[in-house]
Amino acid sequence: MLIKRKSDIHIPSSEITPKHVWLSRRDFMKGMGAIAGAGLLTACRPERPPEQSAVATSVPDPQGSAPSEVVDSDAAIEQVRTTTDELGDPLNSYQDIVSYNNYYEFTTDKSGVASLSENFVTNPWQIEVDGLVNNPGVYDVSDLLTKFDQEERIYRLRCVEAWSMVIPWMGFPLAKLLQEVDPTSDAKYVRFETLYDPDQMPGQKSRWYEWPYVEGLTVDEAMNDLALLATGIYGESLLPQNGAPIRLVVPWKYGFKSIKSIVKITLTDVQPTSLWMAAAPNEYGFYANVNPEVNHPRWSQATERRIGEVTRRPTLMFNGYEEQVSYLYEGVDLRENF
Numbered sequence: 001m002l003i004k005r006k007s008d009i010h011i012p013s014s015e016i017t018p019k020h021v022w023l024s025r026r027d028f029m030k031g032m033g034a035i036a037g038a039g040l041l042t043a044c045r046p047e048r049p050p051e052q053s054a055v056a057t058s059v060p061d062p063q064g065s066a067p068s069e070v071v072d073s074d075a076a077i078e079q080v081r082t083t084t085d086e087l088g089d090p091l092n093s094y095q096d097i098v099s100y101n102n103y104y105e106f107t108t109d110k111s112g113v114a115s116l117s118e119n120f121v122t123n124p125w126q127i128e129v130d131g132l133v134n135n136p137g138v139y140d141v142s143d144l145l146t147k148f149d150q151e152e153r154i155y156r157l158r159c160v161e162a163w164s165m166v167i168p169w170m171g172f173p174l175a176k177l178l179q180e181v182d183p184t185s186d187a188k189y190v191r192f193e194t195l196y197d198p199d200q201m202p203g204q205k206s207r208w209y210e211w212p213y214v215e216g217l218t219v220d221e222a223m224n225d226l227a228l229l230a231t232g233i234y235g236e237s238l239l240p241q242n243g244a245p246i247r248l249v250v251p252w253k254y255g256f257k258s259i260k261s262i263v264k265i266t267l268t269d270v271q272p273t274s275l276w277m278a279a280a281p282n283e284y285g286f287y288a289n290v291n292p293e294v295n296h297p298r299w300s301q302a303t304e305r306r307i308g309e310v311t312r313r314p315t316l317m318f319n320g321y322e323e324q325v326s327y328l329y330e331g332v333d334l335r336e337n338f
């Protein structure tokens with residue numbers, strides 16, 4: 001069936017700030033059908049980042065996975081041109097986002113995560129929220145999808161390995177869930193835990209890391225409106241490789257803070273030790289804010305390579321979200337608290 005729609009496709013324009021882009025799920029999916037159908041954002045394949053020496057692999061034609069809705073291609077071209085982040089940079093293609101992943105529970109090979117995680121069971125799925133809260137609870141992810149409006153947020157994702165993407169997430173602010181459980185005044189940190197299931201996640205059999213994957217934020221960071229619990233990308237439910245069915249996205253911090261497939265959230269007065277802090281405490285601290293002035297012990301953080309681009313670009317303080325988050329670190333030595 002050919003569906004032609006011009007007037008009711010609503011794609012955010014470059015004027016819209018990342019905080020408040022809002023679309024109904026239905027309109028968003030129509031719009032994204034237009035883009036994927038036109039296949040215009042799928043031209044750039046991620047190249048291997050400079051830190052990886054392996055020969056680039058070819059990736060199957062993305063057309064096969066495009067949404068089935070066919071939409072007028074003039075409208076689609078227009079939408080592609082106006083769909084950027086608030087700094088004017090284009091979104092990465094759906095194909096980029098679902099085929100170049102870090103997810104050590106499956107493999108350390110970025111292009112191998114998608115196929116290895118294909119059959120990962122993400123439904124039903126529950127998240128337990130406990131610890132220093134007045135209303136602990138167990139939530140079905142399917143209920144969270146209707147309980148909270150699902151918003152679109154276009155965020156830059158900056159990996160500590162110095163590559164980056166622009167991703168249109170769907171989700172809801174972490175703060176909304178925290179308000180629901182009502183942290184006590186003793187709660188200072190939020191600890192997140194990924195599913196532990198080595199039968200489904202073969203990487204968890206590796207003894208290089210302390211499983212399950214753990215991450216943490218201060219309560220104040222967690223309450224910042226940018227901190228998102230993501231449930232979708234380009235209006236589609238998350239695929240396993242991106243952390244289905246629900247994952248954290250903290251865009252001003254290095255990508256490893258954005259923990260995938262969360263089963264447990266605990267409010268605590270003890271600073272959580274993340275998997276990366278435990279693995280290499282001299283390389284990965286608790287805060288992990290994107291900071292071009294503080295290098296990783298083994299490489300510079302001053303620049304990054306946007307997946308799909310050839311030349312490197314400067315890395316921005318707090319990944320470009322300084323205005324929204326700098327209040328969290330007033331008087332904090334960002335070199336010591338890395």
Ligand SMILES: Nc1nc2c(c(=O)[nH]1)N[C@H]1C(S)=C(S)[C@@H](COP(=O)(O)O)O[C@H]1N2
Nearest residue numbers: 101102103104159213242255256258259260
């Ligand atoms: N549970 C879990 N979460 C994880 C990771 C992981 O290995 N396991 N990798 C992190 C890293 S290093 C990055 S850069 C992002 C990548 O997210 P993406 O694959 O959706 O782009 O996920 C983060 N979340």
Ligand SMILES: [Mo]
Nearest residue numbers: 159160255256
């Ligand atoms: Mo990363």
